[in-house]
Amino acid sequence: APFFFEKPKAMSVEEGQDAEFICKIMASPTPEITWTQGNRVLKSGGRLKITTETSGQLYTTCLVIKKIAPKDSGNLLLVASNECGEARAMLSLEVEKVEAKPEEKPEPAAFVKVPKNCETLEGETAMFDCKVLGEPRPSLKWFKDDQELEEERYIVDYNSSGVCEFSIRDTVPTDAGWYTCTVSNPHGGQSMRAKLILHLKPKTEPAAFIKVPKNCNTLEGETAEFDCKVVGEPRPSLIWSKDDQELEGERYVVDYNGSGVCVLYINDTVPSDAGWYTCTVSNPHGE
Incomplete structure (x- = not known):
């Protein structure tokens, strides 16, 4: 009589994902393999795909249910039978409902904390900080004299809460002056300026x-x-x-x-x- 070499396992699947059940059966002669749910015999087609592969007396059957929906929840029955007898396996399928994410309200990019003037000594690190909000998350850029700052000396740390720290390492006299921070998203933007006051080291x-x-x-x-x-x-x-x-x-x-x-x-x-x-x-x- 057929017997299970590897039984299918119960599954809990998130709504919208695919579920795949695999079972291995030893049998001789060739068994008839059926999958049922309730009173319905499952057949390949639509969201269902059933395959069976043979290797000697080992039969591997696979049931795939695509894009699982709440109605797919319930018990599944797998039956393998031949003239010598049959083997049955019952397993459950649980569908986890996905809660809809709250709709994000569009919000123009804006500063909730503006960068302030910074005063430091030549050769030290200067830092400006600010905080921005907006939905979707605003992009953020720093400029000096209308040129975007991209050298390795310039470090921008912009975290998920909207706090941005802009650092200038190893300051030199030409770093002194006005800096502009620009934030924007598809719904709007703002620019704010702050001044770096640099105290030069006395020449030796x-x-x-x-x-x-x-x-x-x-x-x-x-x-x-x-x-x-x-x-x-x-x-x-x-x-x-x-x-x-x-x-x-x-x-x-x-x-x-x-x-x-x-x-x-x-x-x-x-x-x-x-x-x-x-x-x-x-x-x-x-x-």
Whole structure:
């Protein structure tokens, strides 16, 4: 008599999906295989497809019900019979109803939090943030000087709740200025501007001479002058000395102006003023 090598399994299928039942039967001689539901014998056609494949005494039968509907719920009976007897298998089919999604109401893209001005230091990361709403979800773009920003330094993090963070890494002086965020969907759009204020790092330059002092000849009692010009950032400090002693006293006048020009005046010169004078300039970056 026929017997089940592999019985079909009960199924729970979401409405609109396909259901497939597979069963393997051992039998000899060839069995007659029927699928029924209630009082109805199922036949291939329309949404139903029944196939049977044979390999020796093994028969594989398959029932496919396409686009399952609630009316397909219920018990299915599979019967395999021949002159030696029969085998029966009962299984259930449950259809899960899909709840209709609420209809989405169209809503134009708009800002619920606008980007604000950002202030940061050159070389640091600048960030603007905003929040938008709209249905369908708005597209979002950032611009500067009417050019869309697409370099790797520009990072846009726009999450599903409508919050957007726009970051500019490794800021440079040319990043300063106005930025525009534009949001849009098929029902409308908006643009908002915010300004990046960038504080530039002070330039650094070691102290150095660009004009060195030259030897000076003068008469006793006259005024001797040495002049030079220096550069550096921050502005270098400047010291005049003779014989390793810093010059102090009313006869020594140092005129050191904002453009880096320095003049040392030695008034009412005396014989002991003769000799070598040293001008030393320095700042935190060099001497």
